[in-house]
Amino acid sequence: MGTECHHADGAHPGIKGHALTHALGAAETRCAATQERLTAPRRRVLELLLGADGPQKAYDLIAAFGEHGEPAKPPTVYRALEFLERLGFAHRIESLNAYVPCRIDGTEHRAAFLICDCCGAAEEFEPDFTAQLKAAEAAGYEVATITLEARGRCPACRAD
Amino acid sequence: MGTECHHADGAHPGIKGHALTHALGAAETRCAATQERLTAPRRRVLELLLGADGPQKAYDLIAAFGEHGEPAKPPTVYRALEFLERLGFAHRIESLNAYVPCRIDGTEHRAAFLICDCCGAAEEFEPDFTAQLKAAEAAGYEVATITLEARGRCPACRAD
DNA sequence: CGGTGAACGTTATTTCGTAACATGGTGGCC
DNA sequence: GGCCACCATGTTACGAAATAACGTTCACCG
Numbered sequence: 001m002g003t004e005c006h007h008a009d010g011a012h013p014g015i016k017g018h019a020l021t022h023a024l025g026a027a028e029t030r031c032a033a034t035q036e037r038l039t040a041p042r043r044r045v046l047e048l049l050l051g052a053d054g055p056q057k058a059y060d061l062i063a064a065f066g067e068h069g070e071p072a073k074p075p076t077v078y079r080a081l082e083f084l085e086r087l088g089f090a091h092r093i094e095s096l097n098a099y100v101p102c103r104i105d106g107t108e109h110r111a112a113f114l115i116c117d118c119c120g121a122a123e124e125f126e127p128d129f130t131a132q133l134k135a136a137e138a139a140g141y142e143v144a145t146i147t148l149e150a151r152g153r154c155p156a157c158r159a160d
Numbered sequence: 161m162g163t164e165c166h167h168a169d170g171a172h173p174g175i176k177g178h179a180l181t182h183a184l185g186a187a188e189t190r191c192a193a194t195q196e197r198l199t200a201p202r203r204r205v206l207e208l209l210l211g212a213d214g215p216q217k218a219y220d221l222i223a224a225f226g227e228h229g230e231p232a233k234p235p236t237v238y239r240a241l242e243f244l245e246r247l248g249f250a251h252r253i254e255s256l257n258a259y260v261p262c263r264i265d266g267t268e269h270r271a272a273f274l275i276c277d278c279c280g281a282a283e284e285f286e287p288d289f290t291a292q293l294k295a296a297e298a299a300g301y302e303v304a305t306i307t308l309e310a311r312g313r314c315p316a317c318r319a320d
Numbered sequence: 321c322g323g324t325g326a327a328c329g330t331t332a333t334t335t336c337g338t339a340a341c342a343t344g345g346t347g348g349c350c
Numbered sequence: 351g352g353c354c355a356c357c358a359t360g361t362t363a364c365g366a367a368a369t370a371a372c373g374t375t376c377a378c379c380g
Contacts, residue, residue, distance in 0.1 A: 127295065132308060139274055139285060
């Protein structure tokens, strides 16, 4: 990361306390609506993602999982992440091998990220994929999911 | 991969013999033009990518590296891949942890792929990123690279 | 209750990628 | 030519990321 500037990782400070409780409650509600279960490990991983200041690696989550410092076993976290991705509560950022909580409302949307190579921030934005979907259709492909990752420098790091 | 249909991996058959020699020669020429060196391991990895029928994992290349079955050491191949990516001769597909040779002419372009979840084919296409670049600019980001990976089903697999 | 299926716990292993340092080749420069 | 600087490679070892496989627990439903 920071090869040129020295900001703390993550332009998105994690949410805490009240806001965090509220967000977890909202997730609970959305799960209940579709007969899905926000079990303890799933809830815990979502909590860690929401509270974090930037993209979290799986082993960051594994290390932070226990309330008193005991790490989780890898499958525990990977399974929770798989669930959270499936429900749209989290996204994997392939080029970082890391995860972020979904910052965009609505149960269904495509993922796109602006990633700062300098401070490590990853900002989700609502992408307009009409051009690419048209290209895919022209090629005869049936598209299920699209992910886009743009690497560059965030406003704060550009100012340096 | 093939969870639903049984095509051979890779809609793009690799190139052989004459065409392969020609492609390697062209790469050599492009390197010479920019004072870059297409050394033996770099050339060999490019040859393997061009000859393959689909995306190749790094350890596939490592295993296939030697002409007589002896594998390469990992850094040999990873360094060659890094070089090939830098010059635009190859692309990494993040969601597969795999590599493909660049199928689009021109020394500089952004990468976008249509990936078939069924047969494993990965088709490169020339993306129009104007919408996303506009969004990035609105957010104040300076974009260096963009990659897009669309997962779905290719025409052949849809026909099943 | 007892059965069914999803989720979890646990152990071990595989897959992927890189750090670190020694060696070798190439090209410039006096 | 001899020397040097630089880039690329060879090699060893290690660290990070992810999953396989299997047994157990738990909620729900008849």
